[in-house]
Structures are given as structure tokens and as C-alpha cells.
Amino acid sequence: MTATLIPSQQLLVPQLEICGGKKLEGEVRVSGAKNSALVLMAASLLTENSLRLRNMPALSDIGGMADILAALGVQIERGSDWVELQANHLSHISPPYELVNSLRASFFCIGPLLARLGVARVPLPGGCKIGARPVVEHVKGLKALGAQVTIEHGVVSAVVPGRGHRLTGGRIHLDCPSVGATETLMMAAALADGETVIENAAQEPEVIDLAGLIIAMGGRVRGAGTPTITIVGMEKLHGANYMVIPDRIEAGTLLLAGAITRSSLRVTPVIPEHLGAVISKLEECGCQLNNDGIGITIKADRINAVDLRTQPFPGFPTDLQAPFMSLLATAEGSSVITEAIFENRLQHVGDLQRMGADIRTQGNTAFVEGVAQLSGAPVTGSDLRAAAAMVLAGLAADGTTSVQGLQHLDRGYDNLEGKLNAAGASIKRTYA
Numbered sequence: 057m058t059a060t061l062i063p064s065q066q067l068l069v070p071q072l073e074i075c076g077g078k079k080l081e082g083e084v085r086v087s088g089a090k091n092s093a094l095v096l097m098a099a100s101l102l103t104e105n106s107l108r109l110r111n112m113p114a115l116s117d118i119g120g121m122a123d124i125l126a127a128l129g130v131q132i133e134r135g136s137d138w139v140e141l142q143a144n145h146l147s148h149i150s151p152p153y154e155l156v157n158s159l160r161a162s163f164f165c166i167g168p169l170l171a172r173l174g175v176a177r178v179p180l181p182g183g184c185k186i187g188a189r190p191v192v193e194h195v196k197g198l199k200a201l202g203a204q205v206t207i208e209h210g211v212v213s214a215v216v217p218g219r220g221h222r223l224t225g226g227r228i229h230l231d232c233p234s235v236g237a238t239e240t241l242m243m244a245a246a247l248a249d250g251e252t253v254i255e256n257a258a259q260e261p262e263v264i265d266l267a268g269l270i271i272a273m274g275g276r277v278r279g280a281g282t283p284t285i286t287i288v289g290m291e292k293l294h295g296a297n298y299m300v301i302p303d304r305i306e307a308g309t310l311l312l313a314g315a316i317t318r319s320s321l322r323v324t325p326v327i328p329e330h331l332g333a334v335i336s337k338l339e340e341c342g343c344q345l346n347n348d349g350i351g352i353t354i355k356a357d358r359i360n361a362v363d364l365r366t367q368p369f370p371g372f373p374t375d376l377q378a379p380f381m382s383l384l385a386t387a388e389g390s391s392v393i394t395e396a397i398f399e400n401r402l403q404h405v406g407d408l409q410r411m412g413a414d415i416r417t418q419g420n421t422a423f424v425e426g427v428a429q430l431s432g433a434p435v436t437g438s439d440l441r442a443a444a445a446m447v448l449a450g451l452a453a454d455g456t457t458s459v460q461g462l463q464h465l466d467r468g469y470d471n472l473e474g475k476l477n478a479a480g481a482s483i484k485r486t487y488a
């Protein structure tokens with residue numbers, strides 16, 4: 057007898073089927089910031105008391121970080137938009153490779169583990185689709201705080217020698233303003249003996265959010281949001297109840313959804329200072345933006361071409377380069393986009409070309425000639441922000457666009473299709 061094979065849903069590839077050309081209207085809500093939430097969760101390792109984080113986004117990366125912390129012995133309780141973490145019985149000093157490998161942010165654990173226990177072993181997260189992403193600056197800084205660090209067989213092992221196994225404050229000058237290195241070193245310094253000064257620190261809003269949490273836990277941090285951060289180490293930190301900032305990259309993506317569909321859309325809540333460079337570029341494109349103190353309403357009609365170059369904050373964010381390219385693919389005129397943060401973050405160009413975009417690349421620069429109309433096609437988001445760029449392009453294209461690569465999209469966008477559908481888009485999650 058021949059067996060009939062019925063494919064199960066798990067074997068099928070999820071995709072978004074977008075029926076393009078619909079105007080958006082009304083209001084869309086922004087969730088808590090992924091890149092803040094991930095580092096704030098790691099900061100739970102700094103105290104034996106309970107840390108409650110509110111405004112948590114529902115993302116697969118948050119689940120991944122929870123698994124890593126649970127593997128270290130952190131007790132975790134989760135609600136719809138909150139998480140409570142208690143690290144009073146840490147049972148392991150080394151998160152498992154399988155978990156670390158799927159989530160780069162897991163490397164954050166090294167700073168607080170080392171500060172609290174005097175020892176940590178964290179597998180190297182390795183490169184990823186968008187670039188090599190070294191951790192040299194993190195390691196250099198931990199050594200400056202007195203840790204002995206070795207890297208062998210793909211594992212970073214760090215130990216604080218001497219009685220008490222406590223890190224000692226020091227002066228650290230970062231060669232580049234790495235967000236991850238700044239955050240790792242702030243957490244390490246929060247429980248070190250004495251004062252630490254981090255020079256050439258990252259100024260991203262997520263760094264300020266981490267400083268806010270450390271202060272709420274009884275720590276002392278000055279200068280977060282400027283290139284020089286000073287941290288006075290404490291003997292102990294206590295628990296806290298803390299609210300994650302809104303996701304500036306999700307907010308930017310939603311504003312771009314309004315722009316690419318030539319609609320009027322309110323995006324809320326937004327902290328406008330977190331999006332200064334993006335707001336300026338949208339205005340340069342001809343969009344009208346109105347900030348009412350809680351949200352921003354974008355009105356778009358004609359879109360003019362603009363040039364942009366990604367930079368560390370407060371410059372234009374690399375995480376919105378791909379989504380902005382989708383918009384410029386529909387603009388009137390020629391734009392030049394330069395990716396200056398990651399060495400391999402133009403992989404969405406090929407898929408945008410499949411949709412009729414006119415783009416040439418040379419190294420890390422893309423030359424975009426706006427076209428009158430994109431056309432729906434099957435495409436794949438090669439990383440998180442590339443997947444968002446495909447969704448935006450699909451909203452503007454004629455016909456149907458099917459976007460695969462949702463394992464990336466779901467890492468960083470909390471119910472993107474639901475939010476856009478509520479504003480008038482037509483997006484269905486199907487299994488191909």
C-alpha cells in the first residue's frame with residue numbers, strides 16, 4: 057500500500073502575502089524596543105532581587121533571551137507585555153552554544169555574570185548575515201576592568217583574579233562607539249570597585265535606557281547619551297520595576313509604511329528625539345510630519361529622492377537603511393545610499409530589483425533611480441530589517457508580493473502584519 061504524505065504546517069514555509077496598493081489610515085501602536093529589552097533582561101543578572109520589565113514586545117528574540125537566562129538559572133515569569141526575572145540562584149556561568157548562536161545579544165551576559173560572580177564563559181556569537189560583528193571592544197574593556205580573558209575553542213572565558221573576584225573600575229577608550237560593547241561594559245562597571253569612565257561610548261537611546269535601569273536598581277551612572285559615560289560601581293544592586301522605551305526602529309518602519317503608500321498615518325508612542333535623523337530625511341523627501349507630543353502623524357504625497365549615509369546615533373540608523381531604500385525605490389529622482397556601519401547590509405537590493413526597483417551597487421553604496429511603480433513578486437527577507445523592507449515594498453507594489461524569511465521578521469517586529477492590516481493594509485500569513 058502506498059502511504060499518502062500530508063505535509064504538516066511545520067514543514068511548510070510561512071510567508072506574508074501582501075496585496076499592494078492600499079492606502080493606510082488611522083493610528084498604529086509601537087511596541088517596546090527590542091534592542092533595549094534584550095539588554096535590560098541581561099541586566100537582571102546584576103541582582104539577586106526581582107526585576108520587572110514592562111512594555112516588553114512579543115518577539116522571538118525575547119523568547120530566545122529568556123531561554124538563555126533560564127539556562128543560567130534565572131527564574132522567569134512572563135505576561136502579555138511584561139517579564140519578571142530573578143537571578144537569586146545562578147546555577148551556570150556559561151550559556152549553551154546552541155542558544156547563543158541563534159541570538160547575538162546573548163553575549164550581553166558576559167558583563168553582568170563576570171561582575172556578579174567573578175567568572176563567565178560565553179561562546180563567541182560569531183558573524184551573522186549583515187557582517188562579521190567582532191567582540192574585540194567588549195573584551196578589551198573587560199580586561200581594562202581587571203578580568204583575565206582568553207578565547208579558545210570558540211568560547212570567551214573571563215575570570216577576575218584575586219580575593220573577592222571583583223572587577224576594578226578603570227578608564228576605557230573604545231576604538232569605535234559599539235553599542236554592545238558600551239552596554240556590556242556599563243553592566244560590568246555597575247558592580248566593580250570604584251569608578252569607570254567609558255570614552256567614545258555609543259550614544260544610542262538603548263544605552264540611555266540601560267543607564268536608567270541601572271540607576272533604578274540603585275547604581276550610579278552619568279553621561280549616558282554622550283560620548284563619555286561614568287559609572288560608579290556599587291557593592292550590590294537591588295531589584296526594580298522598569299518600563300522599556302518605545303522601539304524607534306519599529307516606529308521608523310511604520311512611518312515609512314505611511315510614506316511608501318502615500319498615506320496619512322499616526323504612529324504612537326514615539327520619542328521624537330530618538331528619530332531625529334529619520335524625521336529630517338522624511339521631511340527632505342517631502343513628507344509632512346506633525347509631532348503632537350505622544351505620536352507623530354506622517355502625510356505623504358510626492359516623494360523626492362534623497363541621499364543618506366548610515367552612522368552611529370544621532371546619525372541615520374543602519375537598522376532603517378533597508379526600509380528607507382524601499383521608499384526611495386519609489387521616489388522621483390536618483391538617491392545615493394551608503395551603508396557605513398555593517399559591511400554586508402545591502403542584501404535586500406537583489407529582492408527589490410525582483411520587484412522592479414532600479415538599483416545599482418558599488419561596494420557598500422546603492423544608487424537608486426526611483427520607478428513609477430514596483431511590481432509584486434515572491435521575495436525573501438535575508439535579515440530582520442531586509443524582511444521589513446520587503447513588506448514595505450509589497451505595500452506599494454501592484455499585485456501580490458509574497459515575503460519569506462519571516463523567521464527574521466518575527467525576531468524584531470511585534471505583529472507587524474496585524475498592525476498594518478488594522479490601518480488598512482491587506483496582508484495574510486500563509487504557508488507555502
Ligand code: EPU
Nearest residue numbers: 091161189190191192193194232234235236375397398440
Ligand atoms: N564593532 C567592532 N568591534 C567591536 C564591536 C563592534 O569593530 O568590538 C563594529 C561592528 O563590526 C559594526 C559596528 O562596530 O561595524 C557597530 O556594531 P555595534 O557593536 O554598535 O552593534 P551591536 O551592538 O552588535 C546593535 C544592535 C543592532 C544595530 C547596531 C548598530 C542590539 C542587540 N543590536 O548591535 O541591531 O544594528 O547596534 O546600531 O542592540 C537590529 O536590530 O536589526 C540590529 C542588527
